[in-house]
Amino acid sequence: xxxxxxxxxxxxxxxxxxxxxxxxxxxxxxxxxxxxxxxxxxxxxxxxxxxxxxxxxxxxxxxxxxxxxxxxxxxxxxxxxxxxxxxxxxxxxxxxxxxxxxxxxxxxxxxxxxxxxxxxxxxxxxxxxxxxxxxxxxxxxxxxxxxxxxxxxxxxxxxxxxxxxxxxxxxxxxxxxxxxxxxxxxxxxxxxxxxxxxxxxxxxxxxxxxxxxxxxxxxxxxxxxxxxxxxxxxxxxxxxxxxxxxxxxxxxxxxxxxxxxxxxxxxxxxxxxxx
Amino acid sequence: xxxxxxxxxxxxxxxxxxxxxxxxxxxxxxxxxxxxxxxxxxxxxxxxxxxxxxxxxxxxxxxxxxxxxxxxxxxxxxxxxxxxxxxxxxxxxxxxxxxxxxxxxxxxxxxxxxxxxxxxxxxxxxxxxxxxxxxxxxxxxxxxxxxxxxxxxxxxxxxxxxxxxxxxxxxxxxxxxxxxxxxxxxxxxxxxxxxxxxxxxxxxxxxxxxxxxxxxxxxxxxxxxxxxxxxxxxxxxxxxxxxxxxxxxxxxxxxxxxxxxx
Ligand SMILES: Nc1ncnc2c1ncn2[C@@H]1O[C@H](COP(=O)(O)OP(=O)(O)OP(=O)(O)O)[C@@H](O)[C@H]1O
Ligand SMILES: [Mg+2]
Numbered sequence: 406x407x408x409x410x411x412x413x414x415x416x417x418x419x420x421x422x423x424x425x426x427x428x429x430x431x432x433x434x435x436x437x438x439x440x441x442x443x444x445x446x447x448x449x450x451x452x453x454x455x456x457x458x459x460x461x462x463x464x465x466x467x468x469x470x471x472x473x474x475x476x477x478x479x480x481x482x483x484x485x486x487x488x489x490x491x492x493x494x495x496x497x498x499x500x501x502x503x504x505x506x507x508x509x510x511x512x513x514x515x516x517x518x519x520x521x522x523x524x525x526x527x528x529x530x531x532x533x534x535x536x537x538x539x540x541x542x543x544x545x546x547x548x549x550x551x552x553x554x555x556x557x558x559x560x561x562x563x564x565x566x567x568x569x570x571x572x573x574x575x576x577x578x579x580x581x582x583x584x585x586x587x588x589x590x591x592x593x594x595x596x597x598x599x600x601x602x603x604x605x606x607x608x609x610x611x612x613x614x615x616x617x618x619x620x621x622x623x624x625x626x627x628x629x630x631x632x633x634x635x636x637x638x639x640x641x642x643x644x645x646x647x648x649x650x651x652x653x654x655x656x657x658x659x660x661x662x663x664x665x666x667x668x669x670x671x672x673x674x675x676x677x678x679x680x
Numbered sequence: 681x682x683x684x685x686x687x688x689x690x691x692x693x694x695x696x697x698x699x700x701x702x703x704x705x706x707x708x709x710x711x712x713x714x715x716x717x718x719x720x721x722x723x724x725x726x727x728x729x730x731x732x733x734x735x736x737x738x739x740x741x742x743x744x745x746x747x748x749x750x751x752x753x754x755x756x757x758x759x760x761x762x763x764x765x766x767x768x769x770x771x772x773x774x775x776x777x778x779x780x781x782x783x784x785x786x787x788x789x790x791x792x793x794x795x796x797x798x799x800x801x802x803x804x805x806x807x808x809x810x811x812x813x814x815x816x817x818x819x820x821x822x823x824x825x826x827x828x829x830x831x832x833x834x835x836x837x838x839x840x841x842x843x844x845x846x847x848x849x850x851x852x853x854x855x856x857x858x859x860x861x862x863x864x865x866x867x868x869x870x871x872x873x874x875x876x877x878x879x880x881x882x883x884x885x886x887x888x889x890x891x892x893x894x895x896x897x898x899x900x901x902x903x904x905x906x907x908x909x910x911x912x913x914x915x916x917x918x919x920x921x922x923x924x925x926x927x928x929x930x931x932x933x934x935x936x937x938x939x940x941x942x
Binding site: 588 | 727729752753754755756757759760761763765767768769770771772776780781783784786788789791792793794833836840
């Protein structure tokens with residue numbers, strides 16, 4: 406016969422503490438969501454009433470000829486395609502520039518490769534700032550600095566993306582297997598050699614994959630940079646919409662969507678092969 | 681060759697090695713001792729991977745350099761290290777891993793870019809052939825079996841053209857057949873190439889079969905230094921204790937009733 410025993414079913418205090426903390430967190434989250442309704446004029450009725458207007462705006466008002474988005478007007482399709490290509494070029498250069506900046510920053514912002522805690526902290530904060538400054542805000546600054554055109558747009562992408570990639574690279578570097586690095590060190594290799602042969606091979610796939618991923622979002626970001634005069638197809642959308650040339654706007658949007666879908670697809674395929 | 685004098689190594693104030701004095705000359709020296717005895721620490725302090733707290737490690741009369749110093753790197757080139765978990769750079773080919781051993785002799789930048797001179801490539805290939813892996817040279821390290829990886833690890837150590845091979849539990853992660861291959865290569869390195877081999881080993885049978893000398897550590901101290909033939913039952917019993925705990929550091933079992941009343 407099995408011996409009868411009293412079994413303790415009370416969770417230990419640290420588990421109970423964790424549960425309490427979880428409940429407090431959930432309460433806080435709900436509170437934040439609730440407070441967010443204040444002052445933001447969210448109203449389902451307004452949305453409902455607006456549906457009719459949106460419908461007429463997009464599909465045309467029967468009382469006004471030439472209104473609505475359809476059929477799209479590809480009359481200036483050549484110009485739009487050219488501008489789309491320019492937009493993609495901005496994303497390419499913006500991403501490449503960002504990678505060049507982010508690589509050294511990533512090493513300085515990773516605990517295991519930073520020369521010391523001070524450099525680590527400074528670099529991390531710098532990356533926070535770069536990441537915190539939205540592409541749009543940066544584009545406005547750079548337009549003021551270097552004038553209108555794609556160049557300030559590229560600069561905006563470079564700095565904002567450097568902040569993001571720097572952090573992502575640093576996280577990849579922190580995840581590497583130190584044993585492999587130590588083995589290279591133990592051969593008497595010099596610091597650059599340890600970095601090049603012990604660390605780099607471990608992070609290449611991560612670096613390429615993250616860079617492709619950021620390229621995808623930079624194409625999307627670049628399509629709207631033109632709204633603030635920082636080059637690319639965005640300028641043509643604003644112009645078309647402001648001039649009530651909504652069918653041309655529709656053509657532009659179709660070109661943008663097709664390009665973004667295509668590039669996302671290609672880039673995702675590429676990233677798949679990297680891992 | 682390697683003179684260890686009153687060596688103390690602490691980890692955050694906690695001693696891992698205490699007053700170890702030993703001379704390691706030519707031959708095949710096995711270092712044995714229970715888990716946590718300080719075997720790995722001894723090995724790692726010899727090639728400068730852990731800083732020395734007190735005492736000295738001398739290589740051919742010269743103190744081991746400070747971590748990060750050029751002097752240490754020059755000394756490390758004479759010591760090939762073989763790891764329990766192989767520590768190959770997994771995304772590099774077997775050949776590229778062996779070439780890592782040549783980095784110390786290459787210009788810093790070329791080495792960092794992985795541009796090895798022809799002569800180094802030929803040498804690395806020759807070493808892969810020696811450990812029986814020439815046909816796997818272009819395979820990525822993570823596609824090799826454990827035993828193959830460890831043999832690449834040995835080839836990498838040999839690529840340094842070292843005088844000493846330090847092997848920290850080289851066969852603990854391997855099956856018996858691979859273990860035997862690895863031990864045979866280590867023996868040949870000592871017998872045919874005349875290199876000093878120092879290996880942490882777990883099984884006394886392996887020690888008796890391959891080593892020419894046995895150094896025993898326990899709780900950070902040297903307890904005996906003898907030949908494999910002299911490894912008597914009494915000696916090993918005292919070294920490993922009579923009934924080692926099933927789980928390291930586990931407290932004596934607590935009854936369920938005690939928990940409930942707490
Ligand atoms: N990096 C470290 N930080 C703190 N303590 C450590 C570190 N490495 C080892 N120790 C401690 O130092 C002591 C000796 O460890 P060491 O790894 O040298 O033992 P070992 O004889 O190699 O054991 P094993 O047979 O388990 O590999 C142990 O008490 C261990 O917990
Ligand atoms: Mg060990």
